[in-house]
Structure formats: structure tokens, C-alpha cells
Amino acid sequence: MENKNIRWSGKSYGGRFGNACFAFLLRIGRVPAYALLVFVAAFFMLFRRKQCAESSKYLSVIFGKNIPPVSKQSYAHLFSFGRSIIDKQAYFSGANVEIDDKARAEIEKILEKGKGCVAVSSHIGGWAIAGGELAQYPCPTGVIGVSAEHEYISKMEEAHRRRNLPKMIATADDPFAMLAGLGILRKNGVVSVHGDRYIAGKFASVDFLGKKARFPVSAYALAEKSGASIAIVFCTREKSGSYTISVSRTIEPSSLPGASFQERSSAYAQAYADDIAKTLKYHPYQWYNFYPFWLQ
Amino acid sequence: MDRSQLIRQLKTKIISTLNLPDIAPEDIADDAALFEPDGLGLDSVDALELVVMIEKDFGITVDDKDEAKTIFSSVGALADFITEKQK
Structure with a gap:
């Protein structure tokens, strides 16, 4: 790390x-x-x-x-x-976009444990739509993202006000923004954190599609500190034009090998990167990270 | 425990909690900015660790991010906050 x-x-x-x-x-x-x-x-x-x-x-x-x-x-x-x-x-804007939320049943099962869920998402397919759908869950919810994403969702909310949106938590330049996420998890809520865009802070360098890439580890710290389970979530666009939200795997905090958070966070990030690679195999054009992703 | 003892204890706890083996308690000035690049340069993961450490070791919950910025601005500020809460 x-x-x-x-x-x-x-x-x-x-x-x-x-x-x-x-x-x-x-x-x-x-x-x-x-x-x-x-x-x-x-x-x-x-x-x-x-x-x-x-x-x-x-x-x-x-x-x-x-x-x-x-x-x-x-x-x-x-x-x-x-x-x-x-x-x-x-x-x-409230238009009818067909969504098949297959993740909801799995996340509700996680919430039965009473410790909340960190949904680690990525900039693939309809990630913002998946974030919007979180507001339909019958528990406190929040989306942690960078300031520009926060601004975008806020603008959408202001302009349209046709959908309930989850609490947006912007992290850029504020190391304590994660406290809002911790509060939601302690109320047995769901916090969505993007696990692929590294801006600042700690990261793990893991294998991704055959090369080393940086992945942020704050989502995993949030899960370990709150005791919440981790669900790796994807929202992909299907050929029919509908969106499918699914969980590729769930991870219990501290269940991965490693004596320190540094070692475990690399294991979490590697599992996440492996699941992204599998998803992109079926949806290669739905990867929306247009910046230098791999380490030189 | 007086203020200087509490500050010394907090410095030791910060070093062990954040796993900073290259830093000694005397390397951290009482008023050094913990989260600024010209201070210790801590990040959001460290912030979570420190908030949970204060909860566990001193029984004090900090859940407001704006309040947290002031409380964790330096070891001295943190010591003053803990002293005030424990009165």
C-alpha cells in the first residue's frame, strides 16, 4: 500500500x-x-x-x-x-430506463447482519444509475465520490428533482469526508464507494489486465473500521438497452489473508480488479476511465 | 494526567495506530498540522483510523467532519479536545 x-x-x-x-x-x-x-x-x-x-x-x-x-x-x-x-x-430526468437490480436481494441479505454494506462500484456501464437506485433502499444510503461527480449529481438533482437520490459525499481534499460514510454504515446503511479512480491517499498496486495499476483502498478501510461487509457491484448496459445491477462477490472484513491492513487491502483490491477484468470481458466498451490508468 | 503527558501518549498512539515506524514521538511538534502536506501529511484512511482510535481508547465519538477537522488539526488540539471532554 x-x-x-x-x-x-x-x-x-x-x-x-x-x-x-x-x-x-x-x-x-x-x-x-x-x-x-x-x-x-x-x-x-x-x-x-x-x-x-x-x-x-x-x-x-x-x-x-x-x-x-x-x-x-x-x-x-x-x-x-x-x-x-x-x-x-x-x-x-425521470425517464423510463429499464433496470434489473439483481444486487438488491444480496445487499438486503448482508444488511440482516446489522453492520451495513460497503458497495464497491466502478466507472463501468451505468455507475451513476446504480448510485441513483440506492435511494430506493429502505435504509440510510450514501455515495462517496470525487467532487466533480458530486457536482454532476447535485446539478441533476437541482435541475430535475424527479428522483430521490442518496446522500452524496465528496471526498476531494477532505480527509474527514469518510466520516459521513462511517455514520451511515453504523446505522446499518449502504455506502457506495468507487474503487477504481485513484485521486490521492493510500492505494494498492495490483495486477489488472496484465499490468500493474493503482486502486484506492479507502473503501476497504471503511469496511474494516465499521465491520460492514463488502459487496463488489457492477451496473452494465445490456444489448436491449436495459441496465443490470449485480454483485460479483461479497467479502467479510478482515477475512482475507494478511496480518496488516496494508496486506489485506492489496488482497481486497486484487479481488476487485479481477472482477472488473471478468466484467470487461463481456462488456469491453463500457470502461469509462479515460486517464492514464496503468503504472508506467 | 497533565497536558504534556497526554500529548506524549497521543503521539505514541498515533505512531502505533498508523504504523509509522520511521517517526519518533519527539519528531511530531505539538502544533504540527497532521493532515497538511507540510506536516505529517495524513490522508482519509489515517483519519478513519484516528477517529476509531479515539473512540476505543478514550470513549469519545467524533462524527461531524467539520468538527473533526479542528479536533484533529494537531496533537495539541486533540489533547485539548480530549481534556475538555473528560472534565
């Missing part, structure tokens, strides 16, 4: 005019917005190569061959990312 700060805000690209166009089309439905996205994804692939460079690196890793920045795979990845943004805007 190491500690190193990197500079990355978590913000996505996209201008106000572009967002307004998509918001207007979404009033008609998701299909017209997807139609506009056909051109926008092509524009980004051809003219925003610097911003899209990490997509090409990721695709080369996942497909095991060189994927150039201008290719049908790069286009499919950018289109998939844009579509996920359209879907989450539609979801937060």
Missing part, C-alpha cells in the same frame, strides 16, 4: 452548447440523442485525439493488439461512453 497524489479532477469534456443540444433532444427521447451522438463520437475521435488517447491504450490492452486512436473500436468506445451519459441524464 502506497500513498501518492496525482492531479486529476474527474471532470469530463463537453461544452455547455453541446449539453444543451442533448438535453433538448432528450425531451423527445433517447433515440434522437443517440442519433446526434453518432456524429459527436466521430468528431471526438477525429479532432480530440489527445483527450481520447487513453481509450486507445485501454482498448489495446483489453483486445491484446494495437488499436489505433482512429478505428472502429475507438469509435465504439466513445459512442458507448456518450450513450452512458445520455442514459444517465434520461434516468435523472
